[in-house]
Amino acid sequence: xxxxxxxxxxxxxxxxxxxxxxCNYSYSGSPELFWYVQYSRQRLQLLLRHISRESIKGFTAxxxxxxTSFHLKKPFAQxxxxxxxxxxxxxxxxxxxxxxxxTLLTVNP
Amino acid sequence: DAGVTQSPTHLIKTRGQQVTLxxxxxxxxxxxxxxxxxxGQGPQFIFQYYEEEERQRGNFPDRFSGHQFPNYxxxxxxxxxxxxxxxxxxxxSSFWGxxxxxxxxxxxxxxx
Numbered sequence: 325x326x327x328x329x330x331x332x333x334x335x336x337x338x339x340x341x342x343x344x345x346x347c348n349y350s351y352s353g354s355p356e357l358f359w360y361v362q363y364s365r366q367r368l369q370l371l372l373r374h375i376s377r378e379s380i381k382g383f384t385a386x387x388x389x390x391x392t393s394f395h396l397k398k399p400f401a402q403x404x405x406x407x408x409x410x411x412x413x414x415x416x417x418x419x420x421x422x423x424x425x426x427t428l429l430t431v432n433p
Numbered sequence: 434d435a436g437v438t439q440s441p442t443h444l445i446k447t448r449g450q451q452v453t454l455x456x457x458x459x460x461x462x463x464x465x466x467x468x469x470x471x472x473g474q475g476p477q478f479i480f481q482y483y484e485e486e487e488r489q490r491g492n493f494p495d496r497f498s499g500h501q502f503p504n505y506x507x508x509x510x511x512x513x514x515x516x517x518x519x520x521x522x523x524x525x526s527s528f529w530g531x532x533x534x535x536x537x538x539x540x541x542x543x544x545x
Binding site: 328330356358367368369370373410412414419420421422423424425426 | 436437464466468473474475476477478481489491523525527530531532533534536537538539
C-alpha cells in the first residue's frame with residue numbers, strides 16, 4: 325500500500341528564513357503528488373501539484389524519484405504562510421488521495 | 434459558487450446510534466469522495482461515488498456506507514457508532530478521472 329510520510333509534526337521558522345517541509349512516499353512507480361494547505365479556520369485547499377511545475381505563493385516542490393521525496397520549499401517565509409501542510413499522493417487510476425499526517429508550520433515575526 | 438457544502442457542521446451522537454452526513458459538490462463536479470480525519474492525523478479515504486455507484490473504497494468497515502443522488506450530492510451513513518468514529522468528516526468533489534479535488538469544511542462528529 326502506498327504511504328506518505330511527513331517526518332516533522334511541527335516546524336517553526338522566522339520571517340524571511342527559508343523553509344522546507346519534508347515529504348517521502350513509498351510507491352516505487354510514478355505517483356501523482358500534491359501539497360495541500362489548511363490555513364486557520366479555512367478548508368483544505370490545493371497548494372500545488374508536481375505535474376504542473378508551478379510556483380504558488382512562492383512555494384515550489386520537486387519530485388525526486390531516487391529519494392522518493394517531494395519536499396516543499398520557499399526561500400523566504402512570510403507570517404501568512406503559517407498553516408498546516410499536507411503532502412498527498414495518488415497512484416494509478418484509483419484517484420484516491422493518500423495523505424501524510426501533516427506538518428504545522430509557524431512563521432514567527 | 435459556494436464550492437462544496439457539508440451539513441451539519443457539528444454533530445454529537447451516542448455510541449450505537451446511526452448518523453447521516455450530507456455533501457453538495459461544487460457546481461459542475463460529478464464525483465464525490467469522503468474522508469475521515471481523526472485528531473492529529475491526515476485525512477483517510479473512506480469511499481468515492483460516481484454515477485450513483487461506489488467506485489472505490491478505503492479500509493473502512495461496512496458500518497460506513499454511502500449514497501449518491503442524481504444531482505451528484507452525496508450522503509455518508511455510519512451505523513453502530515463507536516467512540517473511535519469521532520472525527521472530522523470531509524467531503525471532496527471533482528470531475529471523474531480528474532485530480533482537481535475541492536474540499537468542504539467538514540462535519541465534526543463527536544460520539545459520546
